[in-house]
Amino acid sequence: MRTNQQDITRRKVLKAVLGLGGMVLRVPGLAAKTANQRSTPPMTRGPFYPQIKPLDQDADLTALSGSRQHAQGQTVHLTGRILDLDGKPVSGARVAIWQADAHGHYHHPNDRQPTAVDGNFQGFGVQTTDAQGRYRFKTIKPGAYPLMAGLRTPHIHFEIEGRNARVVTQMFFPDEALNANDGLLQALQPAQRELVMAKRMPAIAGMDPRATHLAWDIILMSG
Numbered sequence: 675m676r677t678n679q680q681d682i683t684r685r686k687v688l689k690a691v692l693g694l695g696g697m698v699l700r701v702p703g704l705a706a707k708t709a710n711q712r713s714t715p716p717m718t719r720g721p722f723y724p725q726i727k728p729l730d731q732d733a734d735l736t737a738l739s740g741s742r743q744h745a746q747g748q749t750v751h752l753t754g755r756i757l758d759l760d761g762k763p764v765s766g767a768r769v770a771i772w773q774a775d776a777h778g779h780y781h782h783p784n785d786r787q788p789t790a791v792d793g794n795f796q797g798f799g800v801q802t803t804d805a806q807g808r809y810r811f812k813t814i815k816p817g818a819y820p821l822m823a824g825l826r827t828p829h830i831h832f833e834i835e836g837r838n839a840r841v842v843t844q845m846f847f848p849d850e851a852l853n854a855n856d857g858l859l860q861a862l863q864p865a866q867r868e869l870v871m872a873k874r875m876p877a878i879a880g881m882d883p884r885a886t887h888l889a890w891d892i893i894l895m896s897g
């Protein structure tokens with residue numbers, strides 16, 4: 675039986691999802707630019723942005739610093755670039771990600787699902803792009819989780835701060851059956867859905883052959 679508290683929490687979740695949808699933040703003082711079909715579309719930050727970030731915020735989310743334990747789930751190597759509309763790399767951009775663990779559970783007090791929590795999963799990481807605009811994370815494929823009447827398909831939340839623009843968005847997994855039923859993903863135009871979908875790539879040197887390699891470039895309206 676669903677409790678009043680669970681109802682209140684779910685209403686808060688929906689309010690947060692709807693209230694923050696479509697948010698684009700810009701650095702003050704710069705001329706506003708109109709979103710176009712070539713830039714990565716903004717998507718909701720969602721209700722589970724970490725309130726208290728882990729002490730360990732490095733690019734490997736599969737293990738906590740100083741621990742020999744590893745997070746559960748399918749290992750994913752995520753590589754990509756931050757680009758401007760002219761295709762030029764954005765160096766020095768801050769790239770932060772946060773996501774659910776393999777059980778679909780966020781490390782957030784408002785996530786009250788009665789599912790197991792993977793205490794070995796970092797849940798949040800930060801990188802700064804290099805001179806070619808590249809970033810890289812090692813993480814796990816997040817589990818799907820319930821939201822209102824449906825399921826959120828596996829996704830990773832991103833916040834990118836370039837020199838002139840900041841965008842909050844989400845990355846999705848290709849060939850994922852749940853993508854077809856994800857309300858937030860399907861609310862995007864088809865061309866925008868292409869822009870938030872990662873691509874499967876061949877393994878790179880040193881990668882565990884059982885791991886997945888995905889690539890995703892993010893295009894900012896102004897670098």
Ligand SMILES: [Fe+2]
Pocket residue numbers: 720722774826829831
């Ligand atoms: Fe999410």
